[in-house]
Amino acid sequence: MTVWTPTDDGFADLTSHDTFAQGAPHNTFARLRREDPVSWTDYDQGQGFWSITRHQDITEMNRNFAVFSSARGIRMEDQTYEEYLARRTFQETDPPEHMKTRIKVAKAFSKPVVAGFEQDLRDLSNQILDAALSNTTFDATKDIARQLPMLMLGRILGTPEKDLPWLVEKGDALIANTDPDFTDHVLDQMTTDEFRMMPFNSPAGAELYAYAKELMAHKNATGDTDGVLHLILQPDKDGNTISEEEFRNFFCLLVAAGNDTTRYSIAAGIQAMCHQPELLSQMQQGGDDLWELAPDEIIRWATPALYFRRTLTQDFEAHGKQMKEGDKVLFWWSSANRDDTVFDDPFRVNLMRSPNKHMSFGQSGPHVCLGMWLARLEVRVLFQELCKRLKKIEPDGKHKFLRSNFVGGIKELPVRVTLQ
Amino acid sequence: MKVTWKLPDGTEKSADVANGTSMMQAAVDNNIPNVIGECGGCLSCATCHVYVDDAWVARTGAADDFEDAMLDVAEAERRDTSRLSCQIEASDALDGLVLIVPQP
Numbered sequence: 001m002t003v004w005t006p007t008d009d010g011f012a013d014l015t016s017h018d019t020f021a022q023g024a025p026h027n028t029f030a031r032l033r034r035e036d037p038v039s040w041t042d043y044d045q046g047q048g049f050w051s052i053t054r055h056q057d058i059t060e061m062n063r064n065f066a067v068f069s070s071a072r073g074i075r076m077e078d079q080t081y082e083e084y085l086a087r088r089t090f091q092e093t094d095p096p097e098h099m100k101t102r103i104k105v106a107k108a109f110s111k112p113v114v115a116g117f118e119q120d121l122r123d124l125s126n127q128i129l130d131a132a133l134s135n136t137t138f139d140a141t142k143d144i145a146r147q148l149p150m151l152m153l154g155r156i157l158g159t160p161e162k163d164l165p166w167l168v169e170k171g172d173a174l175i176a177n178t179d180p181d182f183t184d185h186v187l188d189q190m191t192t193d194e195f196r197m198m199p200f201n202s203p204a205g206a207e208l209y210a211y212a213k214e215l216m217a218h219k220n221a222t223g224d225t226d227g228v229l230h231l232i233l234q235p236d237k238d239g240n241t242i243s244e245e246e247f248r249n250f251f252c253l254l255v256a257a258g259n260d261t262t263r264y265s266i267a268a269g270i271q272a273m274c275h276q277p278e279l280l281s282q283m284q285q286g287g288d289d290l291w292e293l294a295p296d297e298i299i300r301w302a303t304p305a306l307y308f309r310r311t312l313t314q315d316f317e318a319h320g321k322q323m324k325e326g327d328k329v330l331f332w333w334s335s336a337n338r339d340d341t342v343f344d345d346p347f348r349v350n351l352m353r354s355p356n357k358h359m360s361f362g363q364s365g366p367h368v369c370l371g372m373w374l375a376r377l378e379v380r381v382l383f384q385e386l387c388k389r390l391k392k393i394e395p396d397g398k399h400k401f402l403r404s405n406f407v408g409g410i411k412e413l414p415v416r417v418t419l420q
Numbered sequence: 421m422k423v424t425w426k427l428p429d430g431t432e433k434s435a436d437v438a439n440g441t442s443m444m445q446a447a448v449d450n451n452i453p454n455v456i457g458e459c460g461g462c463l464s465c466a467t468c469h470v471y472v473d474d475a476w477v478a479r480t481g482a483a484d485d486f487e488d489a490m491l492d493v494a495e496a497e498r499r500d501t502s503r504l505s506c507q508i509e510a511s512d513a514l515d516g517l518v519l520i521v522p523q524p
Contacts, residue, residue, distance in 0.1 A: 063460035096486065099463060103489045110466070110493040237485060364460035372458070 014051060014330075014405060015043050015076065017178040017188060021403040024306060026347075029053050029335035038321040045188065046078035049309070049328035050321070053335040055342045055359065057318065061310070062331055062365035065094050068310035070367060075406055076309055076330060077187070083196050087205075089249040095366050100236045101250075105370065108156075108228045114373040117152070121378060124151045125385040133389060133419060137396045140413040145266035148382055152374070153258045158227045159215060167211070167255055173204035175256040179403040181411065208255060209248035228254070261304040262375045264402075264409030265360075266382055268302030271410055272349040274395045282351055283387035294351040295379040300358030301349050303334040306408045308362060333359045334408055392418040421515040425452050426473075428523040437510040443519060444468035444506035454496075454521050461506035463487060468505040469494035473518035477501055480508050480517070496522030 012025030019025055032039050032053040042048045052058050061068050071094045073079045084092065090101035107113060125148060132143040150168045154161060176182035185203055216229060232250050235241045242250070273279045286294065307330045316323045323329065336359045338346040343353070361369035369375065396416040402409045423446060424434040437446040447455035447468065456467035463486050472480050483491060483503055491502050505519065 059460070063462060065462065095462060099486045102464060103486065106464075106466075106490065106493045111495045361458070363458045366459055366462035366464045368459040368462075368464050 014041055015045070017403045017405050020306070020405045020408065021401050023401050024303070024334045024408050026335075026338055029332060029338060033335060033339060038319045038323070040321075043076065046076075047328060049076055049330050050323055051307075051330050051332055052318075053332050053339075055336040055339040055357070058331045058333070058336045058359060059364045061318075061329070062362065065366050067313055067316055068329060069094050069313050070098070070308075070310060072311035072328075074308045074310075076307075076328065077201075083201075086245065087201070087249060089246070089253045091253065091367060098366055100238075100240075101232070101242065101246075102370065104231050104234055104236065105228050108231055109370050109374060111373040114377055117155070117374070118377060118381060120155060121148070121152060121381040122385060124148060125382045129385055129389060133417060136418075137414065137416045140270045140415045141263070141267045141410055142412070144382070144386070145263045145270065145413070148266065148378055149259050149262040152378060153255065156228060156258070157215070157254065158219065158224065158229070163211075167208075168259055170204040170208050170211075171255040171259040174202050174208070174252060175260055175407055176402055176404055176411075177202050178406070179411070181403075205248070205252050208252050212248065212251040258371060258374075260407060260409060261369075261371075262378050264304040264407070265299045265302040265375065265379055267410040267413050268304075269298035269379065269383060270386075270393070270415065271395075271399055271413055272298070272301055273393050274415060276349055277392075277394075279349060279351060280387055280390055280393065283383060286351070290351055291380050291384065293354050293356065294383065295376040296356045296358060297349055297351050297353045298379055298383070299360045299375065300337050300343075300353070300356060303337045303358075303360050303408055305360065305362070306334045306404075306406055307332045308367070331359075331362075333362065389419055390417055391420050421510050421512060421517065423510070423514075423517045423519065425450075425455075425470075426518065426520045427453065428521055439510050439512065441510045442506045443470070443508040443510070443517075444504070446510065447505060447519075447521075452521060454524055455505060457506060459506075463490055463504065463506070466490045466494040466504060469496060469522055470503060470505045471499055471501045471520040471522060472503055472508075473520060474501065476514070476517050479514060483507065494522075495524045 006026035007022060008025035008027045010027045010031045012019045012028040032051060037054045037057055039051045040048060041051060052061060070092055073084055074092055090098050128144055128147045132138055150164050154164045159167060173183040177187045180186050187201060310329045312323055312325050312327045312329060314325050340346050342357060361372040394416050397414040399410045400412040402411045421437055422434060423437055424432055426432050435446060435450045442461050444455060444457040444461050448457050458467045459465040487504050487507050490504060491498050
């Protein structure tokens with residue numbers, strides 16, 4: 001049994017957020033990989049775009065940042081240059097500009113430094129599981145998956161615990177800005193352009209910025225100079241510091257990216273356990289070799305970032321299609337991660353999959369996920385602690401996907417558990 | 421050119437590599453353990469960290485500023501001979517190069 005069977009007719013509208021509310025349209029991606037690997041889509045809200053769907057093509061184009069630039073925006077929506085400048089983070093820059101910012105925080109997110117959080121994460125996981133598993137039926141996204149990244153982010157940013165639910169709510173409003181369950185300001189249904197200069201085009205960006213400023217003022221007043229927020233404010237090797245706007249956008253990026261990507265990885269992993277019952281016993285019997293590999297497979301399965309966009313800096317031809325300078329090009333990670341020329345049986349979760357050249361972190365390019373070691377660690381520790389306690393886990397109703405063609409995630413995951 | 425990797429388990433592996441190929445790509449193509457190259461050679465991940473054999477250090481040259489900073493991010497201990505192998509390109513001048521793969 002596969003974990004779920006895509007139901008799209010092979011010709012899904014990739015511009016529609018509603019399409020993805022049924023899960024990623026994998027029949028469409030499979031057809032595109034087979035028949036039209038460089039595929040043009042008209043977009044009624046702006047300029048159309050090219051979709052790249054094969055693993056190998058994305059791998060090659062992603063590393064070619066001089067041609068496939070991030071410096072014009074990373075979502076399919078068009079931005080004016082003015083909006084781009086106001087909203088960009090280092091995600092929306094190219095090397096060497098990108099490196100100047102990244103280098104300041106790279107060490108804080110490196111594998112050895114992140115490994116230091118393991119015990120913390122284990123304690124937090126057990127605290128979360130104590131609460132969630134006190135019920136036989138519950139929403140695993142809300143009660144487990146949403147909790148761990150939020151609590152961990154609080155530790156990393158040094159925010160008081162009482163502020164965390166508010167922070168996560170705002171983070172959701174930013175990144176899930178096309179799902180009415182998460183924001184009153186649904187991006188493709190809005191009637192004003194009041195917030196177009198705010199991070200993620202969202203009023204939550206302004207609120208987060210006010211919060212970040214206050215947090216930093218408090219930290220400075222108390223002489224607390226730990227953590228990534230201080231690192232990002234340090235001058236680079238040429239003595240340049242980031243602007244207030246860039247700091248605001250970086251803070252919003254951390255809150256948004258540090259939250260729901262790992263959440264939806266954990267949710268997808270739990271959903272897989274519900275539908276492939278053998279995963280539980282494999283986890284319970286798993287040694288170091290399994291736990292070295294399993295997080296990447298869960299994260300492949302989840303693919304929380306469905307695509308990132310690039311913009312061509314020059315004309316480029318691929319598979320007989322002539323793409324033009326200025327064209328938008330979408331790298332569909334979600335398609336690459338189901339490419340059966342790279343992954344055997346891609347619609348099954350295989351915890352021992354090796355090699356696992358998934359692209360959930362945007363591998364093969366300069367923007368490879370800064371938080372990937374933390375994400376892997378969070379996923380490993382949570383599932384190690386969860387599997388110990390369970391005798392059985394099964395669906396308790398239908399799960400629901402987020403309404404977003406940018407973030408792929410299960411926003412509601414009703415489960416029923418039997419404990420050991 | 422020919423390159424030899426000394427692996428953490430004490431064994432060695434060699435390969436012929438076309439000029440212009442990065443030592444990260446060569447390692448990935450030859451399934452060298454612990455050399456991953458997650459960012460595709462864009463200086464963003466430090467997962468292609470190697471030690472250059474003492475005899476070759478002068479010829480492979482020194483890390484530039486960005487590479488130098490990223491070497492602090494690598495998993496294995498940093499040494500004077502540390503390099504990110506995506507920044508070393510195959511050439512006739514490096515024929516016979518010996519790289520030591522770190523133990524994480």
